[in-house]
Amino acid sequence: MSDSVIDRAARATPEAMAQKVKGLSDRAIAWIFVAPTILILLAINIFPLIWTVYLSFTNFRVNRPNNAVEWVGLRNYERILGDPDIWMTMQATAHFLIWTIVCQVVIGFTLAYLINKKFKGNDLWTTIIVFPMMLSPAVVGNFWTFLYEPQIGLFNYVVGFVTGADPSSFSMIGEVSLAPWSIVIVDTWMWTPFVMLICLAGLRSIPDSIYEAAECDRASKWRQFWTITIPMILPFLMLAVLFRGIENFKMFDLVVQLTGGGPGNTTTLTSIDLKREAFEKWRTGFSSAYAVILFVTVFGLASIYVKALNKVKQR
Amino acid sequence: MKFNLMNSAAAIGLMLGATAGAGSAQAADLTLCWAAWDPANALVEMSKDFEAESGHNMSFEFVPWPNFADRMLNELNSGGKLCDLLIGDSQWIGGAAENGQYVKLNDFFDAEGIKMDDFLPATVTGYAEWPKNSPNYYALPAYADVVGWTYRKDWFSRPEIQAEFKEKHGRDLDAPKSLEELKQVGEFFQGREIDGKKVYGAAIYTERGSEGITMGVTNVLYNYGFQYENPDKPYDIEGFVNSDGAIEGLEFYKALYECCTPPGASDAYMSQNIDAYKSGQVAMQMNFAFIWPGVEVDPNVGGGKSGYFANPAGPAGQFAQLGGQGISVVANSDNKDAALEYIKWFAQPEVQQKWWDVGGASAMRAVVEAPDFAASQPFAQTFLDSMAIVKDFWAEPAYASLLLPMQERVHNYVVAGNGTAKEALDGLVKDWDEVFEDEGKK
Numbered sequence: 001m002s003d004s005v006i007d008r009a010a011r012a013t014p015e016a017m018a019q020k021v022k023g024l025s026d027r028a029i030a031w032i033f034v035a036p037t038i039l040i041l042l043a044i045n046i047f048p049l050i051w052t053v054y055l056s057f058t059n060f061r062v063n064r065p066n067n068a069v070e071w072v073g074l075r076n077y078e079r080i081l082g083d084p085d086i087w088m089t090m091q092a093t094a095h096f097l098i099w100t101i102v103c104q105v106v107i108g109f110t111l112a113y114l115i116n117k118k119f120k121g122n123d124l125w126t127t128i129i130v131f132p133m134m135l136s137p138a139v140v141g142n143f144w145t146f147l148y149e150p151q152i153g154l155f156n157y158v159v160g161f162v163t164g165a166d167p168s169s170f171s172m173i174g175e176v177s178l179a180p181w182s183i184v185i186v187d188t189w190m191w192t193p194f195v196m197l198i199c200l201a202g203l204r205s206i207p208d209s210i211y212e213a214a215e216c217d218r219a220s221k222w223r224q225f226w227t228i229t230i231p232m233i234l235p236f237l238m239l240a241v242l243f244r245g246i247e248n249f250k251m252f253d254l255v256v257q258l259t260g261g262g263p264g265n266t267t268t269l270t271s272i273d274l275k276r277e278a279f280e281k282w283r284t285g286f287s288s289a290y291a292v293i294l295f296v297t298v299f300g301l302a303s304i305y306v307k308a309l310n311k312v313k314q315r
Numbered sequence: 316m317k318f319n320l321m322n323s324a325a326a327i328g329l330m331l332g333a334t335a336g337a338g339s340a341q342a343a344d345l346t347l348c349w350a351a352w353d354p355a356n357a358l359v360e361m362s363k364d365f366e367a368e369s370g371h372n373m374s375f376e377f378v379p380w381p382n383f384a385d386r387m388l389n390e391l392n393s394g395g396k397l398c399d400l401l402i403g404d405s406q407w408i409g410g411a412a413e414n415g416q417y418v419k420l421n422d423f424f425d426a427e428g429i430k431m432d433d434f435l436p437a438t439v440t441g442y443a444e445w446p447k448n449s450p451n452y453y454a455l456p457a458y459a460d461v462v463g464w465t466y467r468k469d470w471f472s473r474p475e476i477q478a479e480f481k482e483k484h485g486r487d488l489d490a491p492k493s494l495e496e497l498k499q500v501g502e503f504f505q506g507r508e509i510d511g512k513k514v515y516g517a518a519i520y521t522e523r524g525s526e527g528i529t530m531g532v533t534n535v536l537y538n539y540g541f542q543y544e545n546p547d548k549p550y551d552i553e554g555f556v557n558s559d560g561a562i563e564g565l566e567f568y569k570a571l572y573e574c575c576t577p578p579g580a581s582d583a584y585m586s587q588n589i590d591a592y593k594s595g596q597v598a599m600q601m602n603f604a605f606i607w608p609g610v611e612v613d614p615n616v617g618g619g620k621s622g623y624f625a626n627p628a629g630p631a632g633q634f635a636q637l638g639g640q641g642i643s644v645v646a647n648s649d650n651k652d653a654a655l656e657y658i659k660w661f662a663q664p665e666v667q668q669k670w671w672d673v674g675g676a677s678a679m680r681a682v683v684e685a686p687d688f689a690a691s692q693p694f695a696q697t698f699l700d701s702m703a704i705v706k707d708f709w710a711e712p713a714y715a716s717l718l719l720p721m722q723e724r725v726h727n728y729v730v731a732g733n734g735t736a737k738e739a740l741d742g743l744v745k746d747w748d749e750v751f752e753d754e755g756k757k
Contacts, residue, residue, distance in 0.1 A: 059753070062392060063388070063392040063410065063414065064414065064712075065414070066414070066415075085723075148579075149579055150578035150579035151577070151578055151579065151596075153579075168578040168579075169578070171578060171579045171581055173579075173581065173582065174579055174580070174581025174582065174730065175581075176731045176732060176733070256524065259523075259582070260522070260523040260524030260582055261523060261524065262523035262524075262581065262582055262726055262730060262731070263523065263581050263582075263726060263727075263730040263731035264523075264723065264726050264727030264728075264730060264731030264733055265723055265726075265727060265731075266731055268723075276719055279385065279389065280384075280385065280715050280719055281713075281715055281716040281719055282392070282715065282716070283716070283753075
């Protein structure tokens with residue numbers, strides 16, 4: 001008769017402890033196992049959140065440890081919501097968010113649709129297309145500042161070659177009308193492959209039998225696309241939009257490297273502005289309120305979106 | 316005799332042992348923090364003398380300029396122990412002094428006979444004192460720096476260019492003496508072809524992210540009558556920051572940006588201007604004086620091809636933006652005594668002389684006022700002229716809160732072209748008033 005692991009563990013447990021555990025319910029034992037994880041989560045996620053909410057009602061500055069901390073009520077929130085400059089950063093963020101998502105979804109889906117067709121060199125092209133998202137955002141930002149350089153930049157040269165314009169007559173990152181688009185272009189270049197991969201997974205999950213049935217019903221390719229492909233890939237597309245939306249809402253490194261938030265504050269996104277308030281001006285209370293507003297916005301929008309996503313999945 | 320010999324040998328052995336023991340007990344590992352740039356490399360070489368003399372080991376933490384303030388202020392604010400010595404920017408002195416992050420050096424200076432009168436007054440006020448103009452010292456002037464101009468003397472001296480300029484402007488082409496002349500020269504060179512290459516007028520500071528455009532625009536604002544505050548009423552800024560002269564000055568800087576800078580110069584600071592100048596793209600560049608030794612030895616623009624001039628005068632006078640730093644002992648350091656030893660060593664006249672010789676910039680009067688100083692380098696006289704006209708940005712504890720809105724307002728007007736100069740400076744007054752109210756200064 002062989003001993004099981006449980007038997008050996010039971011024999012090895014000291015008598016005193018065994019007596020204590022014997023009286024515990026399954027739920028209690030489960031709590032014992034889960035408790036360390038919950039405590040860690042509370043310590044590194046929930047406590048800082050609560051602390052941030054508390055700080056948002058004060059005038060605390062982390063670089064003035066000797067100053068008295070005063071309760072200022074809703075003053076920080078009032079100042080943020082009444083500050084036209086902060087609304088401008090919100091607008092810049094919205095422009096960036098909407099256009100990057102639109103471009104990435106359209107191009108990403110198109111690429112996935114093309115890559116999904118079997119052709120020679122399919123894997124090689126997939127690897128090449130995926131390459132930009134393997135790079136560090138800081139490297140990409142630096143790299144594109146050279147591409148956008150009016151006198152020596154490849155981007156300006158290509159635009160000049162195609163349109164006949166003088167390449168040094170425009171500056172993608174130096175002109176107010178072009179700078180917001182310059183960051184959209186770079187983010188799209190970098191992250192479209194991510195959307196493409198998600199779409200590709202979605203396309204490959206559609207069973208061939210559905211298309212075969214549609215063929216038997218003499219449905220045209222166009223009809224198959226709108227009635228089979230799009231509805232079945234929609235949850236995947238929505239998931240990609242959710243990921244890219246959350247990521248781009250907190251976009252920082254790429255834009256800082258590329259434009260530094262300029263010209264003026266044309267490309268100053270909320271995350272850049274928040275960082276300046278928190279770690280350059282050291283207005284900790286104010287920036288906590290700013291962070292809370294952003295958190296509520298993202299959390300609220302994401303919750304609504306996830307509900308919509310679940311509905312689409314259940315269809 | 317044998318006994319005596321043995322006794323002597325034992326005594327010498329004991330003495331050597333004791334000395335070695337004492338040396339190892341006192342030897343400290345000192346870390347000096349500064350920006351990553353040429354002068355820092357020169358200081359590493361010089362510090363080997365200190366290591367040999369003191370027995371201490373020196374380590375260095377150099378951070379690139381765009382991240383220098385972020386990194387070091389984080390270090391100070393978090394009570395970090397990375398730096399024993401910090402060569403910090405002049406504007407940090409207020410915050411570091413009031414928050415107890417730098418060691419006050421008065422007693423040490425008195426004990427060691429280090430006198431602030433031995434240093435250029437502007438550097439003492441700018442780098443060492445807090446509150447300003449009070450005898451409370453938190454640093455030793457370490458690196459004297461100021462914004463000045465470099466120009467292509469070889470281009471300026473070409474007969475055909477000289478003739479064309481004289482015909483156009485009725486005067487010889489020379490280093491500009493006024494800001495109007497500077498703009499004329501910039502316009503003259505803008506888009507001109509020299510040696511088969513298109514060149515541009517001037518590289519000026521336009522950087523948005525850290526302090527660049529502020530360090531540039533102040534060189535014009537000061538000379539057009541901008542003042543930080545009412546001289547008779549501290550923190551009273553309305554009508555001084557946004558005076559008619561200041562508005563005109565800001566308009567001039569925008570005009571200079573539009574008329575005379577190379578394409579794509581919308582985010583340029585020290586390194587971008589150096590690159591533009593050394594690559595033969597521009598006829599003139601605005602930059603801190605620290606670059607001048609590097610220009611002089613550059614194969615493309617050095618060896619007599621470049622000239623130097625102090626920031627030109629404007630309608631309200633001639634001033635230049637102070638740069639440079641003082642060296643301080645970090646209050647949180649575990650090696651304060653050894654760090655003070657370093658400062659004592661660095662304050663010696665012969666070390667200061669060597670500092671200038673190896674490409675540093677001494678603020679010690681014995682060095683810069685020596686009879687042969689002006690002739691010691693082609694740029695030495697310009698350095699002296701520039702150091703005599705310096706003004707500095709706020710050094711308040713809330714200096715970063717004052718700097719950031721200026722960066723934003725000025726960049727928004729000059730580079731992005733949003734609004735008017737008056738709106739930009741009125742906005743700046745509003746922002747700064749808010750900061751001073753928050754600080755309880757108004």
